[in-house]
Amino acid sequence: MKAVQLRRPGTVAAEILTAILFLLFLFPFLLVLINSAKTAFEVTQYPLALPNRWGNIIDNVVKIWTSDSVRYPSSLLSSAIITVGSLLFINLFSAMAGWALVRTKSKVSSVIFFIFVASMVIPFQIVMFPLLSWFRTVTVATGLRLLRTYQGIIVSYIGFGAPLSIFLFHGFIKSIPLELEEAATIDGCHKHEIFFKIIFPILKPIQATVLVLNGIWIWNDYLLPLLVLGKGNDVMTIPLAVSNFAGAFVKQWDLILTAILMAMVPVIIFFLFAQKYIVKGMVAGAIK
Amino acid sequence: MTKRTESRIVFWAFLAPVLFAFIMVMVIPFFLGTYYAFTNWTSSARVDNGLRFIGFKNFTDSLSDPSFLYSFGITFVYTVLNMIAINVVAFALALLVTGNMKFKNVYRVGFFVPNLIGGIILGYIWQFIFNNAIPSLGTIIPALGFLNDPNKLMLGKNTSALAAMIMVGTWQYAGYIMMIYVAAIENIPQELIEAAKIDGATPWVRLRAITIPLCAQAFTVTMFLTLVNSFKQFDVNVSLTSGGPSTMLMGQPILGTQLLALNIYNTAFISNRLSEAQARAFVFFLVLAIISIIQVSINKRKEIEL
Numbered sequence: 001m002k003a004v005q006l007r008r009p010g011t012v013a014a015e016i017l018t019a020i021l022f023l024l025f026l027f028p029f030l031l032v033l034i035n036s037a038k039t040a041f042e043v044t045q046y047p048l049a050l051p052n053r054w055g056n057i058i059d060n061v062v063k064i065w066t067s068d069s070v071r072y073p074s075s076l077l078s079s080a081i082i083t084v085g086s087l088l089f090i091n092l093f094s095a096m097a098g099w100a101l102v103r104t105k106s107k108v109s110s111v112i113f114f115i116f117v118a119s120m121v122i123p124f125q126i127v128m129f130p131l132l133s134w135f136r137t138v139t140v141a142t143g144l145r146l147l148r149t150y151q152g153i154i155v156s157y158i159g160f161g162a163p164l165s166i167f168l169f170h171g172f173i174k175s176i177p178l179e180l181e182e183a184a185t186i187d188g189c190h191k192h193e194i195f196f197k198i199i200f201p202i203l204k205p206i207q208a209t210v211l212v213l214n215g216i217w218i219w220n221d222y223l224l225p226l227l228v229l230g231k232g233n234d235v236m237t238i239p240l241a242v243s244n245f246a247g248a249f250v251k252q253w254d255l256i257l258t259a260i261l262m263a264m265v266p267v268i269i270f271f272l273f274a275q276k277y278i279v280k281g282m283v284a285g286a287i288k
Numbered sequence: 289m290t291k292r293t294e295s296r297i298v299f300w301a302f303l304a305p306v307l308f309a310f311i312m313v314m315v316i317p318f319f320l321g322t323y324y325a326f327t328n329w330t331s332s333a334r335v336d337n338g339l340r341f342i343g344f345k346n347f348t349d350s351l352s353d354p355s356f357l358y359s360f361g362i363t364f365v366y367t368v369l370n371m372i373a374i375n376v377v378a379f380a381l382a383l384l385v386t387g388n389m390k391f392k393n394v395y396r397v398g399f400f401v402p403n404l405i406g407g408i409i410l411g412y413i414w415q416f417i418f419n420n421a422i423p424s425l426g427t428i429i430p431a432l433g434f435l436n437d438p439n440k441l442m443l444g445k446n447t448s449a450l451a452a453m454i455m456v457g458t459w460q461y462a463g464y465i466m467m468i469y470v471a472a473i474e475n476i477p478q479e480l481i482e483a484a485k486i487d488g489a490t491p492w493v494r495l496r497a498i499t500i501p502l503c504a505q506a507f508t509v510t511m512f513l514t515l516v517n518s519f520k521q522f523d524v525n526v527s528l529t530s531g532g533p534s535t536m537l538m539g540q541p542i543l544g545t546q547l548l549a550l551n552i553y554n555t556a557f558i559s560n561r562l563s564e565a566q567a568r569a570f571v572f573f574l575v576l577a578i579i580s581i582i583q584v585s586i587n588k589r590k591e592i593e594l
Contacts, residue, residue, distance in 0.1 A: 011388050018384045019391075022398045025459065028413050029401075031421055047420045048428065093305040100302035104295065112303065119314055121577055123520055125552050125569040129562055130320035131313055138312075159313030162306045191298040220406030222523045223553075239408045243527065246412050253416055260409050267404050279400060283467045286509055 029264070036060055036258040043254045060258035069248045070259055074234075075241040076266065081150060082225075082237060083218045086157035090214050094162050095203055098169025099195055103181070113170065116163040124160070128227055131156070135228070146228075150235060153228045157218055165210045168285065172206040173199070212274075212281030219267065238263045325570045329563035346567035355542040356568060359551035360575075363519060366450060366547060370457045370518040375510055377462040382469030383495075396470065399463035407460065411527025414456045418442040418528075446544035449529050453545060456524050461517065465510045472506035473499060508587035515583050519576050522549035548572050 035043050037051035037060070051057075065072050101113045135146040146152030176199065184194050222239045229235050231244065245259050271278060325347075328340050350356045381399055385392045402410060419441060426436030434440055442452045476499065484494050525531065531546035531554070546554070552572060556565035 014384055014387055015389050015391075018381075018389065018395050021381070021384075022395045025402065025463070026398055028417060028459075031417065032413055035416070044420065047416070047424045089305070093309075096302040097306045100299045104299045109299070112307075116310070119310075121580065122314070122318065123569075123573055123576060125520075125549055126321055126566075126573045127314060127317035129556055129566050129569070130317040130324055134312075134317050134320060155309050156313045158306065159309035159311075162310055166306065191294060192301075195302070216404060220404075220408075222406060222408040222526070239406045242412065243408050246527070253420060256412060257416065260412060263409055264405055268401075271401070271404055275397065278404075279397075279467055282403075282464060283471050286464075286468050286513060287471065287506075 032257050032261050032264070035253060036261045038254050040252060040254045043257070044251075047253075057258070060254060061262065063255060064245075064259045064262055067245065067255075067259075069245045070241045071236060072241070072259075072262060075236045075238050078150075078235050079219060079237045082153055082157070083215060085150065085154045086161065086218050087211055087215055089154065089158050090161045090165050091207055091210055093158060094165035094210065095169050095200060095207070096195065097162070098166045099173050099199055101166070102170055102173040103178075113166075116166050120163045120167070124223065128223070132227060148228075148230055148233045148235065153225060153235075156224060156228055157214075160224070161214045161218070164285075165214065168206055168210055168213075169203065172203060176202060208277050209281040209284045212278050213285040216278075216282070238266075321566050322570065324563055325567040327563055329566065330560065331562060342563075346564045347571070349564055350568050350571065354538040354540045355546065356551060356555075358537050358542050359546050359548045362450060362545065363548040366453065366457075366521070367515060367518040370454050370521075371511065371514045373454055373458045374461050374465055374514045374518075375507075377458055378465035378510070379469050381462060381466040382473055383499075385466070386470055386473045396463075396467065399466055401463065402460045403464040405460075407521075407523030408527045410456060410460055411524040414452070414459075414524075415443065415528050418452055443529055444533060446533065446535055449533065449545045453521075453524060453528060456528060457518065457521065460524070461514065465514065468506055468510055468513075469503060472503040476502045504587075504591040508584060508591060511583055511587055512580060515580055516576065519579070520549055521547050522553070525550045 031047070034049075034051055035047060037054050037057035038046075039052075039056060042049075042052060064070050101109050132147065135152060139145050139147065144151075146155065180198060181194050184198055189197070220239060221237075222243065225237045225240050229237070229240065231240075236244070242256075242259050242263050246256050249255055326341055326343060328338075328342050332338070385395050385399070389395070423436045423438075423441065426432050426434065438444075443449045480498055480502075481494060484498060489497065525545070525547050529545045531543035531550050533544050534541050535544040536542070543550075543554075548568075549572075552565050552568045555568060556562050
């Protein structure tokens with residue numbers, strides 16, 4: 001049936017409309033690209049024109065790369081350490097917790113699960129100020145530095161990312177037949193071995209969802225790093241670096257847009273490689 | 289060691305890492321914050337030094353502060369309009385890209401891409417567009433000369449700046465919401481649509497009688513996501529307008545596009561009133577919880593009706 005179906009005028013019009021919308025949606029990114037290849041004068045005078053000399057883009061990239069307020073190489077590395085570190089821990093620890101909560105049928109277990117689920121409605125705003133003073137208190141009491149450090153921000157992301165991740169793992173693990181684990185018990189497997197050898201590998205599809213959802217959030221997050229890492233710190237994430245630069249070089253759009261371009265490129269490259277997982281992961285995460 | 293004790297040890301050992309992090313960053317700060325909201329907490333008045341219980345003063349102060357009331361008002365306006373704009377655009381896009389099209393996967397990805405970039409960066413891009421690119425359009429095309437009028441910049445007036453924030457919010461979020469609608473639309477059994485076609489239902493009738501009712505569950509999810517995300521908007525607010533331009537309310541200068549999240553932040557770090565900011569965050573949380581419960585229950589009822 002489908003093969004012989006003629007493309008009606010309505011369908012063609014719809015496709016043209018979609019194509020136009022598609023170009024409109026991506027136009028802002030094109031503007032970033034062309035204006036990253038301009039001089040300060042060109043940007044303000046002709047923001048919509050093509051650049052005179054594409055080679056300028058290299059000059060601008062070098063300026064941002066070596067800029068003291070962006071510190072691009074170090075910010076990129078910090079962003080990567082924070083995102084990857086947090087993701088590894090969130091993924092493993094939430095899977096462990098989700099499994100423990102599903103496979104232990106007790107009042108305590110259901111209360112803990114309920115608390116995790118309920119905490120998802122709590123906005124960050126209500127805990128952010130006391131979080132800072134509490135971190136300071138912990139440092140005074142134990143000497144462990146949490147503010148302005150990797151360990152502080154990674155612990156924060158584990159704590160804030162865990163509820164949704166546990167919820168997702170919990171839902172997935174419920175659908176794994178218990179017989180699988182019982183068979184392993186009969187074969188003499190210890191409980192923790194069952195998890196690491198049998199369950200954790202089965203969780204791959206839901207791990208992808210957890211990694212994607214948390215990864216996009218952590219990489220792009222602004223408010224938490226702003227508070228926990230602070231301004232003018234050695235440890236700075238890409239969003240902090242961009243806003244730091246935009247604040248310091250107001251209206252220098254040639255350089256601000258280059259910084260933005262350089263902030264977007266790693267994300268876009270990563271997306272092109274992992275596109276399928278990302279879209280699937282984000283939709284699956286929302287529906288559950 | 290008996291099986292029972294082994295199970296119990298494993299249970300707690302497996303929960304310990306997340307519980308530790310969760311208690312450190314959520315549980316303790318939540319209770320501390322609830323307490324601080326009723327005290328004179330500032331950067332100088334701390335637990336060991338001059339912290340006093342002052343009852344509901346932070347709450348009454350907040351509710352008599354024009355800037356807070358104003359932020360509440362525009363956050364509601366922003367949330368409602370943003371929810372409508374995102375969902376209408378997203379649903380329309382979803383209908384388009386589930387149709388019979390050659391490059392539909394390319395289009396889907398294109399609409400989705402803004403969602404991958406952080407709000408803070410998107411806000412700067414659009415600040416450039418509104419302040420530089422659009423006025424320049426006025427110089428290129430004489431008929432659109434008014435675009436170049438410095439008094440008519442989108443970000444120059446409160447209402448248009450709020451509209452600008454909604455545009456950016458829609459651009460950022462519509463592609464993601466579209467993907468959820470796409471998943472729902474593709475789940476509709478094809479036979480149902482074929483049967484309706486044979487019965488002579490027009491595309492419009494099919495949309496009203498089949499597609500929309502069968503997406504009811506997706507609407508509950510998308511409404512919830514857009515409601516919560518719009519109400520908590522912070523990043524785009526900071527980088528696009530920083531809350532400006534200023535305006536007057538009840539004889540006080542206030543920021544014209546300052547949403548609640550930014551108001552809370554500024555109360556703490558610019559006005560240096562930490563405990564009052566904490567009280568505002570508390571009110572923010574209660575209101576958000578109440579309106580999202582209302583939204584979900586309305587949508588759930590609609591799900592059954594449809």
